[in-house]
Amino acid sequence: MDFQDNQNLIDNKEEKLLESVELILEVKNLTVSFGEEKVVDNLSFNLKKGENVAIMGPNGAGKTVLLKALLDILPYQGEIKWSENAKISYVPQKILPEKNLPLSVEEFFKMKKAGREQAKEALASVGITDERFLKKMIGTISSGQLQRVLVAWGLVGNPDVLLFDEPTAGIDIGGEETIFNLLNKIEKERNLSIILVTHDMSVVYGFADSVLCLNKKLICHGSPAEALGQDSLKKIYGEGVTFYKHEH
Amino acid sequence: MFIGGAAGYVGSLMATKKMSLVGDVLSHIALPGIGLGLLYGINISLGALASLILGIMLIWILSLKTELSMESLVGVVFVLSLAVGFLITPQEELLDALFGNISAVAMSDAVVAVFISIVVFIAARMIYSKMMLAYVSEDLALASGVKINKYNLIYLFLIAAVVAFGIKVGGTLLTSAMIIVPAAVARNASRNMRQYSWLSVIVGIASAIAGFAVFPFLAERFGLSVVAIGPIIILASIVFFAVSLLFKKR
Numbered sequence: 001m002d003f004q005d006n007q008n009l010i011d012n013k014e015e016k017l018l019e020s021v022e023l024i025l026e027v028k029n030l031t032v033s034f035g036e037e038k039v040v041d042n043l044s045f046n047l048k049k050g051e052n053v054a055i056m057g058p059n060g061a062g063k064t065v066l067l068k069a070l071l072d073i074l075p076y077q078g079e080i081k082w083s084e085n086a087k088i089s090y091v092p093q094k095i096l097p098e099k100n101l102p103l104s105v106e107e108f109f110k111m112k113k114a115g116r117e118q119a120k121e122a123l124a125s126v127g128i129t130d131e132r133f134l135k136k137m138i139g140t141i142s143s144g145q146l147q148r149v150l151v152a153w154g155l156v157g158n159p160d161v162l163l164f165d166e167p168t169a170g171i172d173i174g175g176e177e178t179i180f181n182l183l184n185k186i187e188k189e190r191n192l193s194i195i196l197v198t199h200d201m202s203v204v205y206g207f208a209d210s211v212l213c214l215n216k217k218l219i220c221h222g223s224p225a226e227a228l229g230q231d232s233l234k235k236i237y238g239e240g241v242t243f244y245k246h247e248h
Numbered sequence: 249m250f251i252g253g254a255a256g257y258v259g260s261l262m263a264t265k266k267m268s269l270v271g272d273v274l275s276h277i278a279l280p281g282i283g284l285g286l287l288y289g290i291n292i293s294l295g296a297l298a299s300l301i302l303g304i305m306l307i308w309i310l311s312l313k314t315e316l317s318m319e320s321l322v323g324v325v326f327v328l329s330l331a332v333g334f335l336i337t338p339q340e341e342l343l344d345a346l347f348g349n350i351s352a353v354a355m356s357d358a359v360v361a362v363f364i365s366i367v368v369f370i371a372a373r374m375i376y377s378k379m380m381l382a383y384v385s386e387d388l389a390l391a392s393g394v395k396i397n398k399y400n401l402i403y404l405f406l407i408a409a410v411v412a413f414g415i416k417v418g419g420t421l422l423t424s425a426m427i428i429v430p431a432a433v434a435r436n437a438s439r440n441m442r443q444y445s446w447l448s449v450i451v452g453i454a455s456a457i458a459g460f461a462v463f464p465f466l467a468e469r470f471g472l473s474v475v476a477i478g479p480i481i482i483l484a485s486i487v488f489f490a491v492s493l494l495f496k497k498r
Binding site: 097106135137153 | 391
């Protein structure tokens with residue numbers, strides 16, 4: 001048996017494995033083009049229920065575009081199939097409301113039909129318990145708080161899937177907690193799938209069940225340890241990139 | 249007065265930078281319609297409305313077909329309308345068209361204006377929160393299923409309606425001010441969306457009332473042909489604006 005046959009065997013086995021679990025998302029031959037340019041090129045992957053996926057890739061690799069296609073806010077070719085009744089929520093990259101935007105945190109939640117109690121509950125999930133916070137103007141809270149508010153906003157309505165566009169791991173969201181701890185906590189409490197775009201390797205290794213590396217085409221897909229071998233890293237980011245994994 | 253309130257309300261939605269120029273300039277697009285209305289003796293509000301809708305459709309189609317920004321397209325359509333408007337508006341009526349003339353407002357006009365204002369107010373109220381969300385983050389709005397393009401178009405039509413019926417009072421130059429200034433006042437003084445939207449309405453109405461209150465004195469003194477009510481209403485709202493600056497937070 002030569003190498004190729006072996007590979008096929010492994011692939012078949014993997015496919016069978018995938019079939020046995022409930023899928024929440026199937027993507028087949030997804031292509032997104034801006035004019036002539038293919039920003040996402042012929043992408044296929046599946047997502048199991050409860051699985052956390054990190055999407056990685058250099059700038060311009062089509063990560064955000066992929067998220068937007070998954071949200072159905074960009075036109076695409078190919079097939080994106082969410083499981084029935086899957087509730088999907090989106091946490092965008094940082095937004096920058098003007099300082100004097102006349103909009104309170106409470107009203108921001110109302111836009112998602114969330115009443116005061118729901119807003120309070122969602123905010124509690126992200127560690128904001130001060131009730132006065134609801135009255136604050138959204139343009140005046142710190143960027144860390146804003147990040148928390150956006151996550152809380154995404155949690156309203158108890159989604160099954162949270163799409164997360166580059167939560168900056170370094171951002172100080174207050175106290176010792178990082179956005180990554182926060183995600184872990186939410187994921188455990190609420191039993192949802194999180195798909196997140198990130199550059200941060202520590203998030204990938206510590207949080208994700210699987211990794212999708214993207215550079216317009218799909219470069220690798222699998223558990224962080226197997227997918228992020230030296231070869232794939234070179235393929236995504238070019239030669240000379242090494243990542244030192246901390247062993248604990 | 250009703251127009252003032254409705255104008256203030258839709259104006260408050262114009263918080264968006266992208267839209268503010270659009271709305272401002274929109275009122276000038278009414279000019280050719282006014283000109284035609286005057287030439288052929290049609291109600292100028294209807295003429296204005298017709299040319300506004302035509303202008304909006306033109307901007308809309310161009311923005312979908314070309315990569316140009318809404319601002320530049322509005323700019324092009326704006327100067328086009330202005331040029332055409334100046335050419336066809338009879339010279340002696342030009343001032344009225346630009347600055348408004350309250351004595352040209354008949355009772356039937358007023359009734360229609362009140363009705364339109366209420367319709368606009370209700371419609372604006374329905375799209376308010378979605379427009380605001382789109383302003384905070386377009387992606388978030390789209391992901392929440394808000395059809396931004398659709399709402400923007402509805403919004404443009406609402407402005408068009410306000411402009412068309414405010415135009416007899418304020419003229420093309422000043423009607424846009426009736427939309428923008430109350431919102432600016434409210435923005436200075438409010439801490440949340442509820443305060444903001446209501447304050448815009450109140451300032452819009454108050455400016456109109458103040459304008460109507462002061463107008464007779466000035467008209468008596470200087471003559472009706474000299475004094476137009478539009479500028480007085482605008483000046484009243486500017487006074488509110490000055491006061492609101494004093495209250496501005498920080």
